[in-house]
Amino acid sequence: MIPAAEPIGPAHALMPTPIYFARRGATMAGGAPELHRNNLARKLLQI
Amino acid sequence: MNLDAMDLTTDEIAFRDKVRRFYEDNLTPEMRRAAYVTCWAFSEFEYARQWQKILHAHGWGAPNWPVEHGGAGFTARERIIWEIETARAHPPGINRMGQNFAAPCIMRFGDDAQKKQFLPPILSGDHWWAQGFSEPGAGSDLSAIKLSARADGDDYIVNGSKTWTTSAHFATHIFLLARTAIEEDKRKGLTVLLVDMDSPGILVRPIINIAGEHDFNEVFFTDVRVPRARRLGDENDGWRIAMHLLTFEHGAGTARIGFELRRRAASIRAIAHAESDGHGARLIDDPDFSRKLGLLEISVEAANAVAEALVLGAAAGAAPGPEHTLLNIRNREIDQALTELAVEAIGYYARPISARRAK
Numbered sequence: 421m422i423p424a425a426e427p428i429g430p431a432h433a434l435m436p437t438p439i440y441f442a443r444r445g446a447t448m449a450g451g452a453p454e455l456h457r458n459n460l461a462r463k464l465l466q467i
Numbered sequence: 468m469n470l471d472a473m474d475l476t477t478d479e480i481a482f483r484d485k486v487r488r489f490y491e492d493n494l495t496p497e498m499r500r501a502a503y504v505t506c507w508a509f510s511e512f513e514y515a516r517q518w519q520k521i522l523h524a525h526g527w528g529a530p531n532w533p534v535e536h537g538g539a540g541f542t543a544r545e546r547i548i549w550e551i552e553t554a555r556a557h558p559p560g561i562n563r564m565g566q567n568f569a570a571p572c573i574m575r576f577g578d579d580a581q582k583k584q585f586l587p588p589i590l591s592g593d594h595w596w597a598q599g600f601s602e603p604g605a606g607s608d609l610s611a612i613k614l615s616a617r618a619d620g621d622d623y624i625v626n627g628s629k630t631w632t633t634s635a636h637f638a639t640h641i642f643l644l645a646r647t648a649i650e651e652d653k654r655k656g657l658t659v660l661l662v663d664m665d666s667p668g669i670l671v672r673p674i675i676n677i678a679g680e681h682d683f684n685e686v687f688f689t690d691v692r693v694p695r696a697r698r699l700g701d702e703n704d705g706w707r708i709a710m711h712l713l714t715f716e717h718g719a720g721t722a723r724i725g726f727e728l729r730r731r732a733a734s735i736r737a738i739a740h741a742e743s744d745g746h747g748a749r750l751i752d753d754p755d756f757s758r759k760l761g762l763l764e765i766s767v768e769a770a771n772a773v774a775e776a777l778v779l780g781a782a783a784g785a786a787p788g789p790e791h792t793l794l795n796i797r798n799r800e801i802d803q804a805l806t807e808l809a810v811e812a813i814g815y816y817a818r819p820i821s822a823r824r825a826k
């Protein structure tokens with residue numbers, strides 16, 4: 421399983437991938453952006 | 468946003484320096500490391516709780532709360548300074564589910580006994596809250612909640628399950644949205660319960676993410692008895708309370724988020740100076756990559772300019788409007804694009820690996 425591997429590469433290469441996956445989730449919590457866009461559009465168009 | 472935009476008064480500069488000193492004096496190297504390797508919220512729980520206790524000892528356990536409940540009594544502008552300096556110092560995450568979500572709802576809808584029982588331990592870090600809203604069939608459509616709470620004497624009996632429950636594995640309490648009645652309008656018939664996580668009948672099962680981290684969980688409830696005294700607000704009025712909570716979820720920390728997006732962009736630029744483009748040249752000199760980064764940096768600056776106007780406007784007394792929601796959506800999109808570009812920048816090293824393995 422990949423997560424059991426040891427880190428490789430320079431220090432700056434350690435965090436981007438875990439952060440990418442975590443932020444992907446965090447930016448969806450409480451409703452994904454596209455959903456809020458739809459809600460706003462409905463409100464503006466009064467539909 | 469940053470503090471340059473604020474034209475600080477002498478008192479505000481003194482306040483900023485006090486906050487900076489506080490962080491310098493109290494954040495240990497271990498805490499800084501714990502914060503650095505935490506991607507999502509508060510995986511390094513012991514450090515997070517320790518940090519909350521330090522904040523509390525300084526009277527800054529929940530600076531934005533009303534003073535009568537233990538808030539720090541900051542002015543609106545001091546709050547902005549606090550948020551930005553906090554982002555700069557990058558301490559371990561606090562229990563946002565307790566402090567920013569459960570607590571404001573308890574303040575608004577709770578009775579005196581609930582306020583007395585629950586607010587002080589959130590402040591001190593003795594209670595740690597999880598948010599029990601999402602279910603396997605109720606995410607974006609929150610009103611589809613099925614977990615049921617049936618009245619039985621002085622109790623409710625709770626059955627069902629929640630999912631994606633962040634920090635349920637070390638939470639002492641959960642803020643639960645449950646169905647108490649079936650109505651045609653699904654938003655009716657929901658009720659909020661304040662539940663002890665050590666109640667008999669609760670089972671927490673970890674969800675491990677692709678990087679091997681354990682941040683969230685499935686939580687199963689089987690005939691869990693919850694006293695009626697633990698109902699927040701009226702029966703079947705849970706939707707209104709949930710919406711009150713979600714306005715905090717969407718609105719919190721605008722100044723901090725802008726600062727963090729800038730930091731993310733700057734770190735990609737630093738990586739692109741260090742990494743090669745695969746043909747011996749620096750990645751930053753690759754026209755395609757630098758164009759993408761440049762466009763994102765412009766988006767970050769634009770979002771920060773809007774944040775600045777909104778945050779300073781709110782501090783001067785302007786009522787919050789839909790612009791906050793718009794900015795929130797934009798920030799999330801920029802956040803996604805930045806983290807994706809960071810992965811592109813590190814090329815072959817971009818494996819889903821737990822940051823906690825760092826030496």
Ligand SMILES: Cc1cc2nc3c(=O)[nH]c(=O)nc-3n(C[C@H](O)[C@H](O)[C@H](O)COP(=O)(O)OP(=O)(O)OC[C@H]3O[C@@H](n4cnc5c(N)ncnc54)[C@H](O)[C@@H]3O)c2cc1C
Nearest residue numbers: 445446449450451452455598599600601606607631632633
């Ligand atoms: C890291 C993380 C932590 C979380 N922590 C918690 C927590 O502590 N407590 C809690 O209760 N919940 C938590 N959640 C759950 C979160 O609130 C839900 O993931 C979110 O509401 C989305 O629901 P869902 O996952 O069921 O996705 P779905 O609702 O199934 O959505 C899947 C996709 O379909 C799209 N979609 C759905 N409906 C529409 C529509 N009407 N229009 C356009 N597109 C649509 C969405 O945008 C998304 O892309 C967490 C989630 C994550 C990722």
